[in-house]
Amino acid sequence: xxxxxxxxxxxxxxxxxxxxxxxxxxxxxxGLHDTLNFTGGEFPQTITADQWQQRGIPDFMPSTSAIYxxxxxxxxxxxxxxxxxxxxxxxxxxxxxxxxxxxxLSTTVTTKAFGKGQVDWVFDTTQFASETLTTGxxxxxxxxxxxxxxxxxxxxxxxxxxxQMKSPQ
Amino acid sequence: MKFEFILYGFGILFCIAGISYLAAEYVKYxxxxxxxxxxxxxxxxFAFLGKYFEKLGW
Numbered sequence: 001x002x003x004x005x006x007x008x009x010x011x012x013x014x015x016x017x018x019x020x021x022x023x024x025x026x027x028x029x030x031g032l033h034d035t036l037n038f039t040g041g042e043f044p045q046t047i048t049a050d051q052w053q054q055r056g057i058p059d060f061m062p063s064t065s066a067i068y069x070x071x072x073x074x075x076x077x078x079x080x081x082x083x084x085x086x087x088x089x090x091x092x093x094x095x096x097x098x099x100x101x102x103x104x105l106s107t108t109v110t111t112k113a114f115g116k117g118q119v120d121w122v123f124d125t126t127q128f129a130s131e132t133l134t135t136g137x138x139x140x141x142x143x144x145x146x147x148x149x150x151x152x153x154x155x156x157x158x159x160x161x162x163x164q165m166k167s168p169q
Numbered sequence: 170m171k172f173e174f175i176l177y178g179f180g181i182l183f184c185i186a187g188i189s190y191l192a193a194e195y196v197k198y199x200x201x202x203x204x205x206x207x208x209x210x211x212x213x214x215f216a217f218l219g220k221y222f223e224k225l226g227w
Contacts, residue, residue: 006224013217019210024195027203053198 032086033079034150040064040072052152063155068133072123072156076145080111087111088148090119094128095142101128109147129158136160 033049047062054060066072080086092105104121111117129139138159145152196204 007221009217009221009224013214013221016210016214016217020207020214023203023206023210024199027199031200 030081032150033081034147034152035077035079036062036145036152036154037075037077038064038072038154040066040156041070047152047154061153061155063157065138065157065159066123066125067161068125068129068158070125072125074121074123074143076119078109078111078117078119078147080113080115080117083113085110085112085115086117090145090147092119092121093144093146094123095144096128096140101141104143123156125156125158133158133160 034052035049036047038045041064043064045062045064051062052060064072074092076090078086087108087110090105090107090109091103093103094101104123105119107119109117109119123143128141133139136159138157141156141158143154143156145154196207199207
């Protein structure tokens, strides 16, 4: 009995350690997680919430490139890992040289507790880059996604392809 | 023999420093409630460890 009592504090200390690990795991899982999927050119990309939050990289900004004439499809998935529902306005705007060009999308997303919400939009390169864009040059645009306090940015690089693709017969 | 203990000491120190660094990095991403909970449990952890070693006669 005396031995058991002697180890009691050790077990309590181990329980505290286990509790800390559990908090780390639980806290990491809970919260609002946003993921962006898009395909620029032939390269599908997925940017997860963890990547957005990399604090080691200041102003982490993913980028994609597209050939003039292509359309880049975006899918923004909001995963609500909270015990309450989540509702927020989502807006997507296009910027160039720190000047807002246009609103691509403005909508409201509602997700249930531990549910998912999704927003889709398409970025048409012909709408923003000039037709006079010469081969070998490119135009850059910033896509800004605003959802409540969360702000995400992606750089889109539009260029004219040197090799002209054959159109299907 | 003494040299071995010095090496053990360095090993333990590096382990503690490594775990502390990882924990400090992870704490940045914790919510406020998670931070408070972790802090309380850390205090409890060291308090109980202290009590355990006290009972051992250290």
